[in-house]
Amino acid sequence: MEKHNIQYQTVRFNLNGKDVERTVDVRASLTDMLRNDFRMTSVKKGCEVGECGACNVLIDGEAFNSCIYLAVWAEGKKVRTLEGLLGPNGELSDIQQAFVDEAAIQCGFCSPGFILTAVEILESGKEYTDAELRKLLSGHLCRCTGYENILRAVKKTMYKRLGKELPR
């Protein structure tokens, strides 16, 4: 087999509000770097081909499957993971609390990805219909079949943030 040298590159980016720098193997995915170099274990390794959404993170405010995103592409970006949602003393954010309250979690493997997509939805400041929310959440697989409760958690938080009553 042909041998080749391992290629390294230094990446500077902002992770959950903090400027960071790492020298990584260029073959690494963003999932690899976040888990191995930064211990961001909320970023799950699921399908690793961009289908299940378990590795979802926010990059400059948009949701991306970090498994099909090269680590070196994070240069200069603002990356957010679930860890970044916690308050200074580990308090849950409103959307995390809504997932707890609505029992939108069983095994929890899909939750970090779902919650970060929910954050993108909520931060748009828009009011969506149920059909629109289903579509916006459709990039995630939950194998415990908890979609209804997840939808309810996102919807409830959306109305709360908009200062509106949840329609019955």
Added chain:
Amino acid sequence: MYDMKALYQAKSVKDAVALRLAHPEAQIIAGGSDVLVQMREGRRAGAELISIQTLDEIRGVSLDADGTLRIGSLTSFSHITRDPLIQKYINVLGEAVDQVGGPQIRNIGTIGGNTCNGVTSADSASTLHAWDAVVELTGPEGVRRQSIHDFYIKAGKVDLREGEIQTAILIPKESYENCFGHYIKYAMRNAMDIATLGTSVNVRLSADKKTVERARVAFGVAGPVPLRAETAERFAAGQPVSLELAERFAQAVKEDINPRDSWRAARDFRLHIAVESAKRAFIESVKLAGGDL
């Protein structure tokens, strides 16, 4: 870790062209939602990659001085859907690419990648064919423009020459002016699925909205590459708007398409949904154009 031999990161379009010439065997990677998945599957294992992901100069939608709509090749699907120029002039393209994969895929997937992989099922492809898009390619000799119809050579093969990268998709003013279109993706699921058949129709009506001046229809997965159904187009041109016209226009698409049997669907089923989709998309396009039927 991805099984790649080397990664070359282009810093500009010029740099990308130089890298293409220096590493002719290397695979271009834009968003990565095809290339990285294929690498993971082993199909592109051990390949060299030229990354153009960070070239912001070919990202975004704008109007050229002559009114041509310019879509930078690295513009993501979600940005196309949200773009005000797209919504104003070719809304159907925004709607079509809003049906690719799922939300995260639409944030990373690019229109350039969607066309350069030469796949017939690409959700952008039928609409780009139906609107006579022009592909802009930048290479060692400068910029070359080519009709999207000639860009697709065969399944999985496009006319991307030595040293070239695709830098934009252009929609000429003559092509979008007063045109209204509709796209129907027929798939088994509402998300994360590949089209069994994609149908894109657009019409331009006369000033009194009574006559079809021009109708165009293109399909994905009705042949090895996306294709136009010109017999149906010729049939509809100059005809008065009516439901009967929609029916006969739709029946005529069978003259030009040649779908295959695959595990996704049988040829006969694809022919059936091609006619039905053409009819529905034609009716919807006429309505969007202000016609009454």
